[in-house]
Amino acid sequence: MRLSRRAFLGGAAAAAVTGGGIYELVDRLGAAPARPVLEPAGMPPEQHLIDLSTTRSEGVEVIVPPLHHALVTAKLDVTDLAAAQRQLEDVLRRVDATYPLSPAGLGVTVAWGLPYFEKYVPAQAQAHLPFDRRARRSVLLPTRRFPSDPSTTVLEDNDVVVLLRSDRIEHVDEARRKIFALPFFQVTSIRRGFAGGGFDGGQSLPKKMALAAGVPGADLIPDGSELFLGFTSTQKAGIGPGTIANHETLGFVDLRSGYFRNGTHMHVSHIDEDLEAWYLNFDFDERVLTMFRPGMTNVRQNAQTIPQGPAQVSPQEELVRLFHTTGRFGHSASIQPTSRLLQDTIGVDGTHYPKGTAIPQRADFNTLDNPFAFSADGNVDSQPSAGVHFVVFNPSGDDFERNRLAMDGVLPGGTTLKVPPRNRAQGFNSVLTTTHRQNFLVPPRRHRSFPLSEL
Numbered sequence: 182m183r184l185s186r187r188a189f190l191g192g193a194a195a196a197a198v199t200g201g202g203i204y205e206l207v208d209r210l211g212a213a214p215a216r217p218v219l220e221p222a223g224m225p226p227e228q229h230l231i232d233l234s235t236t237r238s239e240g241v242e243v244i245v246p247p248l249h250h251a252l253v254t255a256k257l258d259v260t261d262l263a264a265a266q267r268q269l270e271d272v273l274r275r276v277d278a279t280y281p282l283s284p285a286g287l288g289v290t291v292a293w294g295l296p297y298f299e300k301y302v303p304a305q306a307q308a309h310l311p312f313d314r315r316a317r318r319s320v321l322l323p324t325r326r327f328p329s330d331p332s333t334t335v336l337e338d339n340d341v342v343v344l345l346r347s348d349r350i351e352h353v354d355e356a357r358r359k360i361f362a363l364p365f366f367q368v369t370s371i372r373r374g375f376a377g378g379g380f381d382g383g384q385s386l387p388k389k390m391a392l393a394a395g396v397p398g399a400d401l402i403p404d405g406s407e408l409f410l411g412f413t414s415t416q417k418a419g420i421g422p423g424t425i426a427n428h429e430t431l432g433f434v435d436l437r438s439g440y441f442r443n444g445t446h447m448h449v450s451h452i453d454e455d456l457e458a459w460y461l462n463f464d465f466d467e468r469v470l471t472m473f474r475p476g477m478t479n480v481r482q483n484a485q486t487i488p489q490g491p492a493q494v495s496p497q498e499e500l501v502r503l504f505h506t507t508g509r510f511g512h513s514a515s516i517q518p519t520s521r522l523l524q525d526t527i528g529v530d531g532t533h534y535p536k537g538t539a540i541p542q543r544a545d546f547n548t549l550d551n552p553f554a555f556s557a558d559g560n561v562d563s564q565p566s567a568g569v570h571f572v573v574f575n576p577s578g579d580d581f582e583r584n585r586l587a588m589d590g591v592l593p594g595g596t597t598l599k600v601p602p603r604n605r606a607q608g609f610n611s612v613l614t615t616t617h618r619q620n621f622l623v624p625p626r627r628h629r630s631f632p633l634s635e636l
């Protein structure tokens with residue numbers, strides 16, 4: 182399906198604040214995955230967890246993410262914190278009562294930025310924010326740039342962000358409207374997108390959406406691809422299981438008072454993708470070595486799901502050795518020395534995590550926003566562009582930074598794989614441009630509304 186440019190752009194404009202707009206196409210171009218109907222049972226203490234089914238893609242177990250996603254960022258204008266806390270919690274409870282916590286219902290994650298803690302609850306934050314033992318710093322770090330970021334990357338200063346995930350676009354939109362009708366929120370951006378869709382064969386949703394939007398290079402996306410860049414990104418082995426990304430699970434973090442037990446760290450960025458550069462300048466073999474690692478000679482041509490179980494994890498010595506022989510490194514392999522457990526580990530609750538288990542829980546989604554569907558500063562291009570709203574949960578801000586630095590070749594222990602930033606030898610950074618980023622803290626569900634303000 183190809184829309185006329187006018188129809189598409191008209192949809193994009195309408196999408197700004199009112200609702201689905203272009204993303205309503207997701208429901209016309211792809212069907213929501215079949216899911217078991219879950220009873221609205223007791224909700225977990227974690228806000229960031231949502232039970233997702235799995236399927237198989239090219240013989241590999243992959244997680245099926247919710248179809249529709251939205252992120253809404255806001256600043257606050259609050260005088261009575263106690264009243265605001267009650268009002269927000271009241272709305273969130275009504276939303277919880279309307280939709281079960283499942284992809285068929287809705288997942289809501291409320292996270293708070295450093296500006297909130299510094300402006301509204303500075304003394305309580307000093308006393309209660311968890312402390313990262315490895316970094317010897319707070320779990321919530323000021324947002325920073327990374328070596329491959331252009332100087333234009335905006336480091337944002339929002340007070341709060343809400344992530345909404347569902348197979349049903351109307352659930353995302355209704356909850357968004359209810360939450361952000363509260364008078365103390367000044368919405369700074371709305372970011373929308375979609376995920377999954379390519380596992381049942383045929384043309385995947387990202388490809389259909391990119392074609393309908395007419396983004397340059399859309400026709401080059403492989404038919405079944407889960408991502409615009411041609412590979413599956415939700416294989417189960419590559420995403421942290423259960424509560425592994427909670428602050429407390431692996432012992433990286435001192436919880437101090439325990440207020441933030443069952444909480445986690447969330448990084449949000451928008452990454453623009455240059456599809457034409459990726460598909461025209463890199464052939465399939467080079468895309469594989471760029472996304473995974475050099476020397477993967479046994480990958481079937483045009484494969485999209487490439488196993489990354491504990492057995493395929495690249496240890497740091499191997500990464501460095503391959504870099505010295507080939508002058509290159511891949512995205513997954515460069516991150517694995519920091520994203521995977523280096524030894525068998527027992528979590529605080531007694532769960533056994535074998536060596537090679539992934540820690541970060543990625544929850545990113547494809548987008549055609551450029552860079553956002555709505556921005557309070559009006560800085561939105563109505564011309565759609567392929568990209569990702571990158572969302573990831575890690576036990577701490579330092580843990581995220583370790584992964585992100587490794588993606589640029591800056592490894593733990595002081596080793597650096599020296600290539601110029603944004604060079605194609607350096608993973609796939611050369612085709613990515615990060616436009617915005619910010620760190621947030623996800624409190625446990627019991628403290629999701631204006632954390633610490635009641636103390």
Ligand code: HEM
Pocket residue numbers: 408410412413414415416419452454472487488489512513516517520521539541543568569571584585588613
């Ligand atoms: C447009 C941006 C990005 C795309 C298209 C992308 C794509 C991918 C793909 C295809 C994989 C392999 C997934 C698998 O094995 O199933 C992967 C792995 C991963 N990516 Fe990215 N990625 C992007 C940005 C990032 C960023 C900014 C980070 C931040 C650190 C990141 C962190 C990771 C991690 C932690 C893994 C798993 C590594 C492992 O433990 O095997 N990615 N990514």
